[in-house]
Amino acid sequence: MNKKVIAVLVSLAIFATACGSGTPQTVEVTRVVEVTKVVVATAAAPAATVAPAATAAAPAPAGFGETLKKVKARGKLVCGVNDQVPGFGFLDKGTGAFTGFDVDFCKALAAAVFGDATKVEYRAVTAAQRFPALQSGEIDVLIRNTTRNLTRDTDNTGNFVSTTFYDGQGIMVPTKLKVAKLADLKGATICVQTGTTTGPNLAEYMAANKVDYKPLVVDTADAAIAAYEAGRCDAFTTDKSGLSARISTLKTPADTVILDLTLSKEPLGPMVRHGDDQWFDIMQWTVFTTILAEEFGITSANVADVKAKDARPEVKRLTGADANAKMGAKLGLGDDFAFNIIKQVGNYAEIYDRNLGPKTKTAIPRGLNNLYTNGGLLYAPPFN
Amino acid sequence: MTTATVDRKILPPPTERYTVLGWLYKNLFSTWYDALLTLGSATLLYLVFAPMISWAFTTAQWEVINANLRLLMIGQYPPSELWRIWACMYIAAIILGVSWGMWVRGMREAGIALIVAPFLFMLFPSLELNDRLNLGGIAFAALAGFFIGRARGKSLSRLTTLSWIVYFPLVIFLVRGLNEEKQFFGVVGSNFWGGLLLTFLLTVVGIVFSFPFGILLALGRQSSLTFVKMFCILFIEVIRGVPFITIIFMSQLVLPLFLPAGFTLDRVIRAMAGTVIFSAAYLAENVRGGLQAIPKGQFEAADALGLNSFQTMIYIILPQALRAVIPILVGQFIALFKDTSLVAIVGLYDLLGIARSLLAQPDFIGRQPEVYMFIAAIYWIFSYVMSYISQRLEVRMGVGER
Numbered sequence: 089m090n091k092k093v094i095a096v097l098v099s100l101a102i103f104a105t106a107c108g109s110g111t112p113q114t115v116e117v118t119r120v121v122e123v124t125k126v127v128v129a130t131a132a133a134p135a136a137t138v139a140p141a142a143t144a145a146a147p148a149p150a151g152f153g154e155t156l157k158k159v160k161a162r163g164k165l166v167c168g169v170n171d172q173v174p175g176f177g178f179l180d181k182g183t184g185a186f187t188g189f190d191v192d193f194c195k196a197l198a199a200a201v202f203g204d205a206t207k208v209e210y211r212a213v214t215a216a217q218r219f220p221a222l223q224s225g226e227i228d229v230l231i232r233n234t235t236r237n238l239t240r241d242t243d244n245t246g247n248f249v250s251t252t253f254y255d256g257q258g259i260m261v262p263t264k265l266k267v268a269k270l271a272d273l274k275g276a277t278i279c280v281q282t283g284t285t286t287g288p289n290l291a292e293y294m295a296a297n298k299v300d301y302k303p304l305v306v307d308t309a310d311a312a313i314a315a316y317e318a319g320r321c322d323a324f325t326t327d328k329s330g331l332s333a334r335i336s337t338l339k340t341p342a343d344t345v346i347l348d349l350t351l352s353k354e355p356l357g358p359m360v361r362h363g364d365d366q367w368f369d370i371m372q373w374t375v376f377t378t379i380l381a382e383e384f385g386i387t388s389a390n391v392a393d394v395k396a397k398d399a400r401p402e403v404k405r406l407t408g409a410d411a412n413a414k415m416g417a418k419l420g421l422g423d424d425f426a427f428n429i430i431k432q433v434g435n436y437a438e439i440y441d442r443n444l445g446p447k448t449k450t451a452i453p454r455g456l457n458n459l460y461t462n463g464g465l466l467y468a469p470p471f472n
Numbered sequence: 473m474t475t476a477t478v479d480r481k482i483l484p485p486p487t488e489r490y491t492v493l494g495w496l497y498k499n500l501f502s503t504w505y506d507a508l509l510t511l512g513s514a515t516l517l518y519l520v521f522a523p524m525i526s527w528a529f530t531t532a533q534w535e536v537i538n539a540n541l542r543l544l545m546i547g548q549y550p551p552s553e554l555w556r557i558w559a560c561m562y563i564a565a566i567i568l569g570v571s572w573g574m575w576v577r578g579m580r581e582a583g584i585a586l587i588v589a590p591f592l593f594m595l596f597p598s599l600e601l602n603d604r605l606n607l608g609g610i611a612f613a614a615l616a617g618f619f620i621g622r623a624r625g626k627s628l629s630r631l632t633t634l635s636w637i638v639y640f641p642l643v644i645f646l647v648r649g650l651n652e653e654k655q656f657f658g659v660v661g662s663n664f665w666g667g668l669l670l671t672f673l674l675t676v677v678g679i680v681f682s683f684p685f686g687i688l689l690a691l692g693r694q695s696s697l698t699f700v701k702m703f704c705i706l707f708i709e710v711i712r713g714v715p716f717i718t719i720i721f722m723s724q725l726v727l728p729l730f731l732p733a734g735f736t737l738d739r740v741i742r743a744m745a746g747t748v749i750f751s752a753a754y755l756a757e758n759v760r761g762g763l764q765a766i767p768k769g770q771f772e773a774a775d776a777l778g779l780n781s782f783q784t785m786i787y788i789i790l791p792q793a794l795r796a797v798i799p800i801l802v803g804q805f806i807a808l809f810k811d812t813s814l815v816a817i818v819g820l821y822d823l824l825g826i827a828r829s830l831l832a833q834p835d836f837i838g839r840q841p842e843v844y845m846f847i848a849a850i851y852w853i854f855s856y857v858m859s860y861i862s863q864r865l866e867v868r869m870g871v872g873e874r
Contacts, residue, residue, distance in 0.1 A: 171819075171829040171832065172828060172829055172831070172832040173832055174833070174834045174837055177832075178829060178832035178833050178834070179548070179826075179829050179830065179832075179833065180833070181539045181540055181830075181833045181835055181836070182539055182542070182543075184540075184542070184543045184547065184548040184666075185548075209661070210663075211663065211739075211819075212829070213819055214817070214818060214819045216721075216725060217725060217818060220725050220726075220728060220729060221728070223729065224728035224729055226739070333832075333834070333837055334837070336837055337837045337838035448834065449834035449837075450834050
């Protein structure tokens with residue numbers, strides 16, 4: 089009898105530990121509030137020790153420099169991307185390497201930090217995961233077709249740097265209709281998808297421009313494409329990145345163009361965690377570097393030449409040829425960070441053409457994503 | 473044994489001798505309503521499958537599978553470390569061959585399938601010579617294992633059982649690697665595990681770890697100690713009352729926010745933990761069914777023999793209870809194998825996850841039917857193999873006979 093009791097007690101002890109380790113959810117819920125407080129406290133603590141290193145003049149705010157230190161210690165950047173958007177982020181066929189427009193900005197950031205664009209670990213994050221992943225530190229930066237808006241900019245997760253791609257609702261039409269401007273669509277039947285904002289957007293835009301049209305409302309993008317191919321509608325409207333992906337599935341993709349019109353604002357750009365201004369600046373100037381390089385006509389092919397020969401002061405600062413400028417040090421990086429970005433990833437035009445240029449299957453006219461000098465919105469501050 | 477050989481020599485009466493026509497008559501057209509049913513189902517089958525087969529051979533563009541075969545099988549696992557996957561497969565082939573030769577022996581169809589499968593796989597045009605040689609090698613290893621198992625017979629029984637138990641941890645060890653520095657046998661991070669490989673790993677970890685855990689829960693639920701009992705009931709009922717997808721979401725989205733700042737738990741590990749917790753709760757209930765089927769006399773007999781309660785459980789009750797629930801457990805494991813596909817929703821690259829991402833490749837937009845057909849076929853093949861093996865196992869262990 090006594091033996092029996094002991095045996096049961098032993099199994100109870102083993103059992104209690106086994107069960108206990110298996111139920112993290114129910115136990116940990118009570119800790120939410122407490123831990124959030126701790127996050128703030130630990131974020132504030134290192135500020136005192138890190139502060140003097142980068143900016144000597146003013147005391148650095150909380151969290152300053154933490155991310156760069158963490159990334160460098162890890163030896164690679166962890167970049168949150170999308171893996172299901174043709175042209176922007178997908179797995180290359182065969183090799184399975186992450187490829188795309190957004191992915192190239194991950195590479196550019198790695199080139200800036202490490203001088204090596206390959207030191208990136210990509211994490212495919214879903215729409216629901218992306219903000220928790222950024223907040224919890226699972227990813228260092230989120231470059232995943234995320235539309236910038238006030239709520240996302242101000243809530244507790246992160247900050248957007250400059251927009252890398254101005255997406256927006258577009259319209260695709262068959263080339264044979266010879267539509268050059270919006271007015272040419274007068275009286276046309278346009279396919280729109282139910283349950284999206286594309287229908288109302290189109291109505292508003294057409295009313296503002298006083299162009300009459302007939303909407304044909306369909307359930308899915310697939311159905312819209314089928315109707316379009318069958319000639320039941322003259323045009324189809326959705327986000328331009330979506331249109332470009334769909335065009336390649338048409339029987340004769342060459343017979344369709346995306347009009348150079350943008351009906352809504354969908355600015356997509358990289359997002360970094362709140363609270364580390366240095367990391368924000370690094371990501372920001374990584375984007376600016378690609379834009380400036382295009383502006384100055386510096387490409388991955390000629391950057392070494394330009395660094396050796398070009399006499400323009402700003403170009404010399406950008407390529408690191410001006411040894412006294414020490415622009416990289418201001419970001420906590422090497423002075424050749426911009427050189428590495430251009431050399432290993434390329435300027436904005438190269439990145440764009442590689443993924444979304446006319447020779448790709450996901451071609452999108454540059455439209456707003458052009459230098460301000462060419463009528464676009466890309467404008468980088470001076471590299472001073 | 474002798475009666476069986478004698479039986480085989482006696483021919484059935486002429487009317488039941490199996491000619492094609494005789495068979496057709498006996499099985500398909502013996503009455504007028506049988507004939508009607510046969511014709512009806514044949515028409516239905518034709519209507520469903522004829523377009524599908526004609527699509528598969530004419531309209532479908534299978535290049536998306538061919539070009540991405542490696543991704544579908546192992547995800548982004550580095551090509552330089554591919555030998556580890558091959559090693560896992562060779563070991564599996566040998567153990568499987570030995571088990572088959574030793575325990576199953578006469579099952580010709582299964583054996584042929586085991587040998588033929590690698591050769592069929594070789595037909596994929598995108599495979600390199602190296603891959604084909606390895607596949608041939610695997611078939612050869614299985615065959616060699618079969619003959620060893622057949623020749624040595626039961627003397628290998630214990631060793632083979634042990635190898636199966638060691639095998640699964642070994643696979644995880646091989647796939648993951650050892651030293652952190654990127655040298656020989658370095659660690660391959662879980663973010664590189666993908667495709668069928670990840671589906672397997674999730675299933676295997678789910679099965680291996682949920683098994684002891686589930687048995688403990690089942691025993692705990694029957695315990696006379698109130699605290700243990702209440703705890704196990706609470707655990708089982710909470711987990712069973714929540715959809716699997718909720719547990720996956722909790723593990724991926726909510727758990728990271730509770731962990732201390734800067735501490736991140738690997739997302740594959742998180743998914744595996746979720747799988748184990750979920751599976752254990754269900755397994756516990758299945759095992760409890762087995763436990764309750766054991767007559768009280770068994771306990772009393774064990775008591776009379778002077779066994780303590782621990783010994784009674786290990787030697788008397790559990791072997792009988794588990795044998796009784798083998799079909800249910802295998803069914804549960806098959807379900808788990810398919811359920812792991814839910815991790816695709818949280819961005820992991822299991823077979824379904826990688827399939828979805830293939831559809832974003834600019835070359836293959838709109839190839840959904842091909843990709844989903846292919847992975848459906850893979851899921852079916854493996855589920856069927858598991859269920860087939862379990863049927864053989866049942867026969868061998870005499871489930872339902874004693």
